Amino acid sequence: xxxxxxxxxxxxxxxxxxxxxxxxxxxxxxxxxxxxxxxxxxxxxxxxxxxxxxxxxxxxxxxxxxxxxxxxxxxxxxxxxxxxxxxxxxxxxxxxxxxxxxxxxxxxxxxxxxxxxxxxxxxxxxxxxxxxxxxxxxxxxxxxxxxxxxxxxxxxxxxxxxxxxxxxxxxxxxxxxxxxxxxxxxxxxxxxxxxxxxxxxxxxxxxxxxxxxxxxxxxxxxxxxxxxxxxxxxxxxxxxxxxxxxxxxxxxxxxxxxxxxxxxxxxxxxxxxxxxxxxxxxxxxxxxxxxxxxxxxxxxxxxxxxxxxxxxxxxxxxxxxxxxxxxxxxxxxxxxxxxxxxxxxxxxxxxxxxxxxxxxxxxxxxxxxxxxxxxxxxxxxxxxxxxxxxxxxxxxxxxxxxxxxxxxxxxxxxxxxxxxxxxxxxxxxxxxxxxxxxxxxxxxxxxxxxxxxxxxxxxxxxxxxxxxxxxxxxxxxxxxxxxxxxxxxxxxxxxxxxxxxxxxxxxxxxxxxxxxxxxxxxxxxxxxxxxxxxxxxxxxxxxxxxxxxxxxxxxxxxxxxxxxxxxxxxxxxxxxxxxxxxxxxxxxxxxxxxxxxxxxxxxxxxxxxxxxxxxxxxxxxxxxxxxxxxxxxxxxxxxxxxxxxxxxxxxxxxxxxxxxxxxxxxxxxxxxxxxxxxxxxxxxxxxxxxxxxxxxxxxxxxxxxxxxxxxxxxxxxxxxxxxxxxxxxxxxxxxxxxxxxxxxxxxxxxxxxxxxxxxxxxxxxxxxxxxxxxxxxxxxxxxxxxxxxxxxxxxxxxxxxxxxxxxxxxxxxxxxxxxxxxxxxxxxxxxxxxxxxxxxxxxxxxxxxxxxxxxxxxxxxxxxxxxxxxxxxxxxxxxxxxxxxxxxxxxxxxxxxxxxxxxxxxxxxxxxxxxxxxxxxx
Numbered sequence: 001x002x003x004x005x006x007x008x009x010x011x012x013x014x015x016x017x018x019x020x021x022x023x024x025x026x027x028x029x030x031x032x033x034x035x036x037x038x039x040x041x042x043x044x045x046x047x048x049x050x051x052x053x054x055x056x057x058x059x060x061x062x063x064x065x066x067x068x069x070x071x072x073x074x075x076x077x078x079x080x081x082x083x084x085x086x087x088x089x090x091x092x093x094x095x096x097x098x099x100x101x102x103x104x105x106x107x108x109x110x111x112x113x114x115x116x117x118x119x120x121x122x123x124x125x126x127x128x129x130x131x132x133x134x135x136x137x138x139x140x141x142x143x144x145x146x147x148x149x150x151x152x153x154x155x156x157x158x159x160x161x162x163x164x165x166x167x168x169x170x171x172x173x174x175x176x177x178x179x180x181x182x183x184x185x186x187x188x189x190x191x192x193x194x195x196x197x198x199x200x201x202x203x204x205x206x207x208x209x210x211x212x213x214x215x216x217x218x219x220x221x222x223x224x225x226x227x228x229x230x231x232x233x234x235x236x237x238x239x240x241x242x243x244x245x246x247x248x249x250x251x252x253x254x255x256x257x258x259x260x261x262x263x264x265x266x267x268x269x270x271x272x273x274x275x276x277x278x279x280x281x282x283x284x285x286x287x288x289x290x291x292x293x294x295x296x297x298x299x300x301x302x303x304x305x306x307x308x309x310x311x312x313x314x315x316x317x318x319x320x321x322x323x324x325x326x327x328x329x330x331x332x333x334x335x336x337x338x339x340x341x342x343x344x345x346x347x348x349x350x351x352x353x354x355x356x357x358x359x360x361x362x363x364x365x366x367x368x369x370x371x372x373x374x375x376x377x378x379x380x381x382x383x384x385x386x387x388x389x390x391x392x393x394x395x396x397x398x399x400x401x402x403x404x405x406x407x408x409x410x411x412x413x414x415x416x417x418x419x420x421x422x423x424x425x426x427x428x429x430x431x432x433x434x435x436x437x438x439x440x441x442x443x444x445x446x447x448x449x450x451x452x453x454x455x456x457x458x459x460x461x462x463x464x465x466x467x468x469x470x471x472x473x474x475x476x477x478x479x480x481x482x483x484x485x486x487x488x489x490x491x492x493x494x495x496x497x498x499x500x501x502x503x504x505x506x507x508x509x510x511x512x513x514x515x516x517x518x519x520x521x522x523x524x525x526x527x528x529x530x531x532x533x534x535x536x537x538x539x540x541x542x543x544x545x546x547x548x549x550x551x552x553x554x555x556x557x558x559x560x561x562x563x564x565x566x567x568x569x570x571x572x573x574x575x576x577x578x579x580x581x582x583x584x585x586x587x588x589x590x591x592x593x594x595x596x597x598x599x600x601x602x603x604x605x606x607x608x609x610x611x612x613x614x615x616x617x618x619x620x621x622x623x624x625x626x627x628x629x630x631x632x633x634x635x636x637x638x639x640x641x642x643x644x645x646x647x648x649x650x651x652x653x654x655x656x657x658x659x660x661x662x663x664x665x666x667x668x669x670x671x672x673x674x675x676x677x678x679x680x681x682x683x684x685x686x687x688x689x690x691x692x693x694x695x696x697x698x699x700x701x702x703x704x705x706x707x708x709x710x711x712x713x714x715x716x717x718x719x720x721x722x723x724x725x726x727x728x729x730x731x732x733x734x735x736x737x738x739x740x741x742x743x744x745x746x747x748x749x750x751x752x753x754x755x756x757x758x759x760x761x762x763x764x765x766x767x768x769x770x771x772x773x774x775x776x777x778x779x780x781x782x783x784x785x786x787x788x789x790x791x792x793x794x795x796x797x798x799x800x801x802x803x804x805x806x807x808x809x810x811x812x813x814x815x816x817x818x819x820x821x822x823x824x825x826x827x828x829x830x831x832x833x834x835x836x837x838x839x840x841x842x843x844x845x846x847x848x849x850x851x852x853x854x855x856x857x858x859x860x861x862x863x864x865x866x867x868x869x870x871x872x873x874x875x876x877x878x879x880x881x882x883x884x885x886x887x888x889x890x891x892x893x894x895x896x897x898x899x900x901x902x903x904x905x906x907x908x909x910x911x912x913x914x915x916x917x918x919x920x921x922x
Contacts (some may be wrong), residue, residue, distance in 0.1 A: 002040050005061055006560035007081070009043050012053040015042040017088075023583040026566055027559035028083055029066070032131075032541045034441070034798045035076035035477055039066075039084035046090030048254050052170045055252070058507050059168070060160040062887055066509045067248045069136035072542045074393060075476020076524075077512045087138055089552075091254065096121070100148040103159055104257045107138025110546055115263075116849060122398045129472070130375070133601065134254045134543045135412040141256050143474035144221050144245035149294045149329075150375075151430050153221055156263050157227070157244045159383045164255040165243055168503045175240050176257060194904070195235040197241075198494070202229040203405070208490055219430045219471035221245055223483045223513060224495045242498060247474050250502040260538055264331035264337045266323040269367040270345075273315060273355035274327045277411075277814040280324040281404035285330065289401060295428045295631070296327040296374045297403075299411065302423035303373070305380035311369050315356060323355065326428065327374050329367075330360070336674070338362065372844045377425050379603030382539045385438035387423070387530045393436045394478075397471035398462050398545045406465050408694035413460060417453040419564040440643040441525040447797030451522055458482045464844075477524070480515035495670045512667045522587060532567035534611045536619040544598035544608070549855035549871030556585035557598035557608035563588055564611065589616055591867050593857035594743055595823035615746020625746065632749045634739050636734030642700045643676040674895055674912055676701035680712030681732045689765045689807065690799075693757070696736045696774040697891035701704050704904055711891065714909045715775055715796060721916060722807040727770065729760040739784075743858050756787040761791060768792065775907065777824035777889040778858075783849040784828075797889050797908050801833040805840055808916040816844035816913065818879055818903065822893045823853045828909060835910060841915045848878035849918065856896030879903065887911055 002020070009018045011147075017041040019025065029039045040063065041080040045051045051067075054589050058065035063081030071078045071204040098425060100121030105114060105709035113131040115124045125139050128147035132267055135145065141163075146155045162176035171187060174180035185192060204207050208229050216227045228241035237675065243253055258548035274280040287295050300323045307316040313603060328343035342360045359499055361367055383840060398406040410433065414422040419437040426433035440446040461467040467480045469486050484492040499506075499514055511520060530536055542559040555563065567577055594609035608678030621629070631638045676698045719726045737755030760770050761783075774780040779793040794802075819838055822829045838845050855861070855871025879886075880900060887895050897905040 005041055005057070005063060006898050008057045009054065009083075011042060011047075012044060015044070015049075017076060019043075019044070019094055021583060023557075023563060023580045023587060027555055027562050028086065029079060030526070030540060030559070030562045031071035031073050031076070031078040032371055032539070033074050033076040033079070033476065033478070034392060034439070034528075035079060035524045037079040037081040037524055039080045041084055041593065042086060044086045044088045048087040048164075048166065048172060050253055051085065051254060052172075053167055054083060055166065055168065055170050058083055059505060062505070062507065064507050067138070067142075067252050069138035069142075070110070070131075070134050070137045070542055070545065071139075072131040073476065074472070074473045075140060075473050075478045077143070077476040077509065079524075080509070082507075085252075087136065088526065091138070093255070093599065099446040100260055100427065102257055102259050104255060105137045105833060106255055107141070107253055107641055108138050110135060111135050111140050113849070118260060118359045119263065122265065124263040125258050125260045126150045126159040128154075131541070134541075134546055137256060137315075138253060141244055141253055142247050144225065144472075145474075146219060146427075146472045148296060148427055150429070152216070154357070155417070156242055156256075156258070157225060159259045160240060160244060161259050163240055163243060163253055163257065164917075165240070165491050166252040166254055168251065168505065168508055169204065171759060172254070174255075175236050191501060192235040192239070195238045196233075196240075196872070197231060198497065199229045199235070199238050201407045202226070202322055204495070205828070208494075211488070211491065215468070215855075218399060218468060219427075219432045219604070220468040221472055221474050222470040222479060222486050223475060223492070224250075225500055226487075226491060227327065228496060229494075235592065242502075245474070247476065249499060249513050249566075250508065250535040262333075264333055266333065266335055266362070267329060267331045267367060268338050268342055268360040268362045269327065269329045269370045270358055270360040271313065271370045271373060272328060272349075272358050273319060273327070274324050275353055275355060276322040277324045277407050278404045279353045280326055281428070283326055283352045284403060285400060286352065286915060287326075287345065288429055290344050290348050291330065291332075292328055292345060293331040294327070295676050296330040296501045297424075297428035297433070298325045298327070298374065298377065298409070298725040299407065299728070300324060301421075302425045303378040303887070304378045305384075305678055306373055306421055309372070309376065309433065312373060319355065327370055328360075331503045335362070335782040362650045373882070377423055378434075379539075379605075381423055381436045383537045385602040386440070387527055387536045387538070387642070388442060390526065390528050391436065392439050393434055394457075395409075395432060395434045395456075395471045395473050397433070397468040398431040398461070398465045399467070400429070402465050402467075403428065403431050405435075405746060406431075406461075406467065407433060409460055409464070410457075411454070411734070413456055414670045417449060417456075418452070418758065419721050430471070430899055431467070432890040437669075437833055447522055447525070451519075454482075454521065458485055462486050474652040475513045477511055477515065478521045478656070480511065480513055481518045481520050483514060502591055505633050508727065513539075527569055531561075531565045532611055534614065535564065535608065538606055539603065541603060543601045543603060544606075547597040547601055547852045549595065549853040550867055551856075553867060553870040554591040557602075557606070558607055559604075560588050560611065564615075572851065581776050585619070588612070589619070591860075591864050593823075593853050593855050593858060593860055593867060593871070595853040597823050597853055600827060613743060613745045613747070615745065616743075617747065628741055628744060628746050629749045630737075632738065632746075632753050635736045637735075639696055639700055641731065644676070646674065646701070674701040674704050675706060675893075676700070678710055678712075680710065682728050683716065683726075685720045685725045688721065689770045690719060690724045691761060691770050691772040692719060692726040692728060693732055693735075693761065693772065693774050695774055695779040695891075696740075697776045697779070698907075699733060701891050701895060703765070703906070704898065709910075711775060711909065714907070714913050715773075717809075718800070718804060718913050718916070721913075722804045724803075729757075729764040731760065735760055737774075737782045739778055739782050740858060742782065751786070753782065757783065758787060761793075765791060768787050771799070771803075775889075775890060776910065777822055781824040781828055795830060795889065796830070797825070797834045797837050798830050800912055801837045804912070805837065808912075809918075810840055810912075810915050811841045812840070813911065813915055815842075815848050815885070816880060816883045817842040818846045818848070818883050818891065818905070820851065820854060820886060820888040820897055820905065821847070824886055824891050825889060826852075834889065834908065837912070841908075841911045846871050846879060846883050848875055850874035850878060854896045856892050858892055861892065868896040869900060870895065875901050885911075
């Protein structure tokens with residue numbers, strides 16, 4: 001079957017889009033839930049024709065089919081043991097109406113990217129899940145995902161303006177196109193007629209209709225969106241709204257149009273502490289009618305999980321065991337309106353007991369700190385959990401009047417089942433509570449504990465409070481066995497009729513939303529074995545993926561961790577590593593840039609690059625380790641040989657041509673390739689002493705143009721121009737920070753090189769008396785970490801912003817300049833200074849949003865040039881024709897950027913030097 005399945009898919013899909021290897025079927029098939037199914041095959045779809053072919057193949061061969069966007073789903077709705085159809089970049093479309101009032105989106109675009117594009121118009125999409133920085137529109141719509149501010153009024157269901165949907169038989173309906181509607185009315189008259197009859201019979205049943213309306217007064221994603229049957233009469237409207245929250249079980253949403261909502265520019269937040277849950281919930285009830293944007297509830301364990309983090313209020317550490325907090329935010333179009341809303345909150349909460357007086361802040365840094373309290377709770381539990389356990393985050397909802405009793409009951413239930421680490425937080429205005437537990441699924445007794453807890457939880461939510469078993473995370477596999485418990489037989493049978501109407505063969509995401517197996521939530525549990533201490537805290541959420549340069553080329557950070565965990569599981573079980581280990585060498589190690597951007601999005605701060613470096617070091621044999629160690633000890637010789645190689649390459653290119661040489665070198669000879677670099681000469685100058693260490697990237701790789709100045713000379717000239725006397729460390733041309741060895745996993749040897757450089761910098765700086773600057777961000781970041789504050793060490797752009805700009809006369813350049821902020825600058829948080837420095841030099845700055853890490857990664861751009869090409873695939877289309885140059889802060893990054901963009905990228909130092917020349921005429 002697998003060979004036939006693969007062959008059939010490849011009839012219309014390129015071979016590269018039909019994935020059958022064991023490693024990627026495992027890695028790509030993993031989502032953020034605690035379930036695992038391994039797909040038979042993965043098909044990457046880039047357009048509707050390919051989606052239709054995959055759909056037809058599934059029906060022809062009777063194979064289950066699941067469509068998947070980002071895989072941030074928490075309830076097991078994005079996995080499959082049949083065909084897993086990954087939504088490709090061809091579906092990452094975005095069309096914004098001129099007034100910003102609506103936006104038409106493909107399912108493959110990330111929600112946060114949509115909001116970034118809408119921001120200049122003062123608009124955003126309504127849904128605001130916590131995963132919006134990674135979750136894609138397809139998943140947001142298919143799960144009816146919401147979040148902290150959208151409530152039930154601004155979710156996908158309420159802000160839907162139209163959609164294109166492909167049904168199980170391959171038919172495409174565009175609800176915004178009259179011609180499509182007319183054609184569909186003729187071809188699918190039976191389906192539309194049945195939907196109309198279902199709506200009529202439901203509305204004519206007062207008890208059922210009222211039951212449905214009541215259920216959707218609070219957040220509810222359990223089962224299908226039955227409210228479509230009572231909210232609408234037109235069968236097209238019913239169909240469209242049934243698709244929202246259907247989790248891919250009724251059809252494939254290939255495009256959706258949202259009515260956007262206002263993004264108020266002025267905000268204020270308050271973190272208010274209460275002596276107990278009941279007082280906090282009383283406050284929530286009073287705030288329900290007030291003009292507040294968000295009210296987040298945190299119980300005492302949730303506060304305790306983050307109370308020791310720097311900058312948080314000291315009172316958090318002295319709260320009683322029964323205490324709770326509300327994070328309240330108000331928003332408005334101007335400061336005066338914000339002040340009015342703050343006053344309204346104070347008035348509403350008058351007389352409610354609080355630990356401290358309520359204080360709102362409009363300071364962005366303070367508000368961000370408050371929100372870190374809320375957002376940091378879930379990862380805090382994940383980071384502290386026992387190795388081998390899984391983090392589970394569930395969400396339920398209760399009528400707001402019962403929120404206090406329900407929260408206390410939920411706390412008691414968690415204690416009863418020994419979930420002592422559990423925390424509770426949630427969107428209080430909607431009665432929506434999230435709770436986080438850590439669960440071991442490795443033994444029958446632990447699985448039984450979880451089963452008993454789930455049974456009691458569902459009984460408590462439904463029977464005691466008539467709440468929602470799923471408020472915003474989707475039904476998935478976890479709550480599918482409990483849908484009838486919540487909804488009752490009549491409503492559940494209605495759901496079964498809807499499923500059969502759209503998917504009579506039952507092939508679209510089977511087992512999700514509706515599942516006849518009462519034990520389905522205990523099947524296909526994902527193993528989480530101990531693997532490496534660096535990654536054991538990973539919760540496989542996928543937040544890292546949009547930032548990773550190798551994502552969709554080979555593996556993302558989450559997929560690397562999944563693969564390493566599987567290899568660890570096999571080793572512990574005495575199973576052969578098989579082809580997974582062989583393929584991981586290239587997909588996991590060779591094509592990892594090690595940039596660490598994943599850590600900036602990771603809820604628990606994991607840098608998967610650290611894992612890669614460790615594993616690279618382990619696979620080095622003694623010979624390779626000895627050669628690399630020799631290189632570190634004799635770096636001056638190595639640098640000289642590299643310069644000689646560049647010179648030889650240019651000589652060869654002059655004979656055979658650049659393109660021929662590029663082919664002969666397998667792409668390692670980049671176009672345009674830099675000329676050999678050289679070290680700057682020591683020149684005496686008067687002024688304030690400053691130590692300048694020219695990094696090896698600039699010393700080895702010179703400028704692209706034959707007549708261009710060397711980087712070291714440009715920086716030295718700038719320093720002298722600004723009244724500084726640059727001091728070059730003794731023997732600097734033989735020194736290196738050790739990054740080249742660290743990237744290969746040779747930590748000890750790399751640290752030895754760092755120590756040598758530290759000694760030279762200490763001597764040159766008179767034991768730290770003078771500041772030290774370096775001209776490559778990666779090297780600066782490594783040495784700043786190594787020195788741990790023992791020296792004043794600055795990246796060039798930081799020193800230029802702080803110390804050079806005030807001393808230089810700048811004339812801004814008229815022509816637009818492209819900016820690439822590399823990984824080290826992003827991680828160090830110095831990107832604001834780089835932007836400010838560039839804006840001082842150029843009137844127009846272009847910063848392509850779709851580009852994160854360039855993927856050159858030191859020597860990766862030469863060893864695996866496809867990584868650099870993939871990482872920068874969106875760069876050239878994002879640059880306007882008038883943009884003739886670019887800037888960054890790492891020489892090797894600039895080589896890759898130049899090769900893939902067609903324009904010359906150089907250090908920001910070149911532009912600053914040009915714009916600060918005496919009698920400048922830029």
